[in-house]
Amino acid sequence: MSEVAQAGVHGFRQVDEVVWELGVEARADMRVPARVFADRDLISQIAADRSLEQLRNVATLPGITGAALAMPDIHQGYGFPVGGVAATEPPDGVVSPGGVGYDINCGVRLLALPVAARELGSRAEALVHEISRRVPVGAGHGGGLQLRGPAFDRLLVQGPRILLAEHGVGTAEDVEHTESDGCLDGADPATVSERARARGADQLGTLGSGNHFLEVQRVARILDRSAADVFGLREEQVAVLIHSGSRGFGHQVCSDYVRAMDAVQARYRIRLPDRELACAPLSSPEGRRYLAAMACAANFAWGNRAVLAHRVRESVARILGARVADETRQVYDVAHNVAKLETYHGRELCVHRKGATRAFPAGSLEIPSAFRAVGQPVFIPGSMGTSSFVLVGRPGAMERSFGTTCHGAGRRMSRTGARRQVTGVELRRQLEAQGIVVRCPSNRGLAEEAPFAYKDVERVVAVVERAGLAGRVAQLVPIGVVKG
């Protein structure tokens, strides 16, 4: 065993090739161990920020079971680390809005076009440009589909299926090929503030800023042919990856409930090492109201990505023709910021995934029948200019990580740090030199998302594969990117 493994990293000791653990005895207030999936190189990078301390804090949540888990793309978040997973058991186990994050149901949707990259050829730039014209980016508003009053409430309760029924957005297959059919049960619009409605009403169909993006990609490599066949992916195919969430609506829901729960910590005799972990028992009025409001935000986010996919299809129709748009299929849509009630070994648990993706294996009744023979598709965006991966859920996820895998490359440098190292103009030039079309109104925003600000996505994906959480299916490389 190496020196690092013996000495540990911030007290975490290597327990197998890709698992590091801090025992429950490490701190008096920990209720379960803290466990990280990482190789030696990644654990060293992870130790550079406060994420391991944050994971220890998560291990103190009332009712947490198993272990506080971290995926290899973990990095420092607000209270709860990004890349963290916590399962709590009702009725006394808690739900924590900070364990879901501000961008409720931030997630990724993959569309597969019926054309090869060589057929796209010189029209690539036109396609990226057309998408950038049709999709509002940045932190503003105006997505072109404004819903008010009862129509907005129906979206909050039913998700994208109502957009299909009432506005002709998407297809029945799109809805079916969405995690939870794009609809979390229990959504109650009465639990959502007027303020959240005001922030979200005209943001449906907007991409947002920060790390949100829309990328035209080429399938560079198929790594699991049978799963790729089931997912409808083949080498050289053009695909579009959409990464966005619940916009200002979800942020407001999270802010409202962090504040509401912070105010009742004493009532439930909860003591926390970080107020951002504010929580309440799942069975309490505050816990139930948060779950109902969070479901509204999750359903809104799936609606948002449905409208974004609709805009992509409109762009494809204009540049490549109506037939290509009609035959553009949604592979799947996965959430990576959400809390869900799931059953493990006969126990119903509330699984918080913040910057982590559900990865159910073959045979799960929770995934579309089309995928049941191989497992659930999972999408892992790389950093700008690098590869993204399509994975498939594996049985190890059910045994080791509450059915969860990673969600991306994971930051290793702050936004300010990235801006110190490269300007947006320089980065734009570098990406264009690689043949990648870039549409981003903000040079500052572009610099903050520089590839070197992230961990190596190939290494992250290799860890979850070695841990048996998910397997690689396809590697995708960027053709063009639209960013906020």
Added chain:
Amino acid sequence: MEIEARTEGEVFRDALHGIGELLAGDAAGERIWREVRVDGRERAALLVGWLDELVYLAGTEDLVPEDAERVDFSGRGLVATVRCHRGSPRHLIKAATYHRLAFERSAQGFRARVVLDV
């Protein structure tokens, strides 16, 4: 955002100035006064609520805060009159968080820390 000030009111006023600087865009339109109310007793949570109010005004009405002409604390919370201008605020800030939140007395008066979600 880290603030040191002589009085509690100055902490809130300085926080407003910090947010105003971060949000300010190029355009400065008509001047508008808004009464802002935040419920609660505990100062740290009030500060988060205060910043969230200012971020909300910028996000929904394009109002950039310039100054707080009155900040009154009562048993129920704070009431302030905020002078703003309508403009094109940069929507950099999404929320004020409770992460590593602090509001405490210091030798100079008061010290506060709020982490903003950007």
